[in-house]
Amino acid sequence: MADEKIVTLDALLAALAGRRPHQTVALTNGAFDLLHVGHLRSLERARSLGDLLVVCLNSDQSVRAYKDPKRPVLREAERAELLAGLACVDFVVLFDEPTAERLVSAVRPDVYVKGEEYRTRPFPEGEIVRGFGGTVAFVALEAGRSTSGLIEEIIQRFGPS
Numbered sequence: 001m002a003d004e005k006i007v008t009l010d011a012l013l014a015a016l017a018g019r020r021p022h023q024t025v026a027l028t029n030g031a032f033d034l035l036h037v038g039h040l041r042s043l044e045r046a047r048s049l050g051d052l053l054v055v056c057l058n059s060d061q062s063v064r065a066y067k068d069p070k071r072p073v074l075r076e077a078e079r080a081e082l083l084a085g086l087a088c089v090d091f092v093v094l095f096d097e098p099t100a101e102r103l104v105s106a107v108r109p110d111v112y113v114k115g116e117e118y119r120t121r122p123f124p125e126g127e128i129v130r131g132f133g134g135t136v137a138f139v140a141l142e143a144g145r146s147t148s149g150l151i152e153e154i155i156q157r158f159g160p161s
Contacts, residue, residue, distance in 0.1 A: 005084035006092045009106060012054065015091065016107065019052065026050030026137075027109035029100040029125075031058045033072040034150055035082045038142035045139040046113040047088035054091045054107060055083050056100045066098050073151070104128050111135045 007015065016025060026049045032039055047053040057080055063072045072079065076094055083092045095103055104112060104125045112129040116138045126136045 002081055002084035005089060006080045006094075009093055009103065012091050012093050013106060016052075016054075023052060024050040024110040025052050025054060025107065026111040026113055027054040027056065027100075027104065027107055028113040029056035029058070029095075029103070031063045031067060031072055032079050032083055033063065033074055035074075035079070036150055040086065040088075041142050042115060042139050043083075043086060044088045046137075049111045049113060049137050049139075050109070052090040053088055054093065054109065055089050056103045057083060057092055057094050059094050059096045062096050062098060099123070100125050101128060108132055109134055111137050113137050113139055115139060115141045117141065 019025075026046050028043070028046045032055070043053065043055070057076065058066070060072055060076045074082075080092045080094060083089050093103065101124050105128055109129065112125055112134060114123065114126075114136065118126075119138045129136055
């Protein structure tokens with residue numbers, strides 16, 4: 001079942017074209033490396049904003065370019081499978097670019113969802129969504145829950161002493 005949720009952009013667009021009338025699409029994006037409870041809760045919040053949730057997943061190449069050459073810890077196929085296994089996620093589509101502008105332009109979601117930390121930062125996808133009449137929503141993040149923090153905690157606890 002999870003494999004059916006991991007789609008190409010063309011397959012996603014075809015699936016969305018066949019959705020029920022008035023069914024809203026929420027879209028979010030990110031690396032989702034080392035999936036943790038903070039990810040789950042923000043994805044559940046994103047899903048509550050639409051009838052369907054599309055997750056645009058940064059490819060390994062994209063993550064290395066914008067985060068760190070040592071990242072991601074989990075490869076894109078594993079990250080996609082984990083996301084697709086979540087009940088709140090309807091579709092997962094990978095992208096190689098540094099931002100999800102191309103996917104947002106193609107999908108034209110009703111709601112584009114970002115973490116609260118983006119409320120005061122510029123991000124190009126927001127202008128695209130607002131340009132076609134969609135909504136940008138911000139969801140609260142779980143305090144103290146991040147992949148970088150999890151990596152640091154693992155190093156501190158289990159690294160060389």
